[in-house]
Amino acid sequence: MNTLADHYFSSVLDYLQNQGLDSQTVLDAINFNEYSNKNAHQLASRITLVSYNTLLDYAQQTLNEPLFGFKLGQHIRTADFGILGYLIESSDNLASAIQALLNYDSLVADIGKAQFKQQDGTAVIRWLPHSNCNTHVVLRNMTAWVSVIRQLINSGLSPSSVSFTFNWPQEQKATLIKWFGCTIQTGTKYNQITFPSSYLALPFKTDNASINFALKQVSEQQLSSFKSQQHLSEKIIHLLMAKIDLQECTLIRTANALNITPRTLQRKLKQEHTSFLILLEQERKRRVTLWIGKLSLTDLALTLGFKDQSSFNRAFKRWFNCSPKSYFKNSSESPQ
Structure with a gap:
């Protein structure tokens, strides 16, 4: 699950408070329920991306501020x-x-x-x-x-x-x-x-x-702790996002990068109710909406790691229920 630190989330509430919006009223309005078990009014140490998105959307609409x-x-x-x-x-x-x-x-x-x-x-x-x-x-x-x-x-x-x-x-x-x-x-x-x-x-x-050196040591400890709690699927998502292209992006290569066997990777992802192919497809779909129209369809298919154009076209039809050419044409004709 993608999350952010409570202090980064709280800084938005601080800003909204300065704009005249009461923090508890805002949290109630977005149906926020991510409080720690110990304190019903204390935020959990990590907040979900879903709540962060919802908070920013609510603030934009309430303040009528498009930017x-x-x-x-x-x-x-x-x-x-x-x-x-x-x-x-x-x-x-x-x-x-x-x-x-x-x-x-x-x-x-x-x-x-x-x-x-x-x-x-x-x-x-x-x-x-x-x-x-x-x-x-x-x-x-x-x-x-x-x-x-x-x-x-x-x-x-x-x-x-x-x-x-x-x-x-x-x-x-x-x-x-x-x-x-x-x-x-x-x-x-x-x-x-x-x-x-x-x-x-x-x-x-x-x-x-001297302070920088000490903070690096603390950061390393916190990062190690955070990674140990991170789901395998999240680690794979970050690996895929960090790649310049998705060519040669296979289960075996990914398992090697994580220092585990392909069988173990498959088993752990199954426990998280997903699979490597699902995560790869999600990353391909994310990139295609950003890159279509900026690369030729041939180059786009290659960059996304498809073996041929027909495989890319079939995947695209599955994602968007239309061909790449139709999608690009409709996007180009839509008002910005």
């Missing part, structure tokens, strides 16, 4: 990230902070996968959200990254470009362009932030090596 996730991300505090926030805050530069994010992001929210790459003087940090993440979850995440870095380095710092898989009306897009201070691309293959590689060496105002 609610963006507004939320603007007001992020490093403390909202818990121990990861303090680890980032005590890093010596942006490169170290990004490495901490890549290593320990799941401690804050186990709802997506962060990736990082560099090429020709350009750096890219990319976020692959779980397929159930709504627009506001993604908006908050991307905006918060930039907001925190501005707090720690320079309030005037801007990326080279920001890309979203979603689309917005021109007025809302203009709002994003003004705040991010760069080109905003929508309807893209990935949610990502592009910036000059030279930013990576920019020093943090709050650099503290």
Whole structure:
């Protein structure tokens, strides 16, 4: 089950409280029932993605704010990230902070996968959200990254470009362009932030090596504990999401990556009421809605790991009850 830390969920309630919405009234409105066994008014240590999505949707509708996730991300505090926030805050530069994010992001929210790459003087940090993440979850995440870095380095710092898989009306897009201070691309293959590689060496105002070292040790302990409690299906979902493409993505290779036998993997997934083929199909379906129209159908089928075009077409018909060409045509004709 995809979850996030209670403090990250609570930070949304804090923001809404400042907007005049009582926290308990909000929780009652979304039928929230994830309290600890010890205290009926204390949140459980991990909150489900379902409740997080519902909270953000409710807030957007109640405040009538179409860019609610963006507004939320603007007001992020490093403390909202818990121990990861303090680890980032005590890093010596942006490169170290990004490495901490890549290593320990799941401690804050186990709802997506962060990736990082560099090429020709350009750096890219990319976020692959779980397929159930709504627009506001993604908006908050991307905006918060930039907001925190501005707090720690320079309030005037801007990326080279920001890309979203979603689309917005021109007025809302203009709002994003003004705040991010760069080109905003929508309807893209990935949610990502592009910036000059030279930013990576920019020093943090709050650099503290000794505290950073201690926090890394605590983070490792917490991550180890979290992973031990994680379902096997969740680990496989993250493995699949982290792959650039799904070619050669088999049960045997996945079992090897997890240091277990294929038979054990199948048995444990059966206990979780799923299978490797079901998880692979979910990831293929997630990617196809992001990539169709951005790759040729031949390349799309290959990237998703299908042996041939006809196999891809049959799977697509099963998912969407239409052909890929019909789906793309209808999507292109729909108003943005």
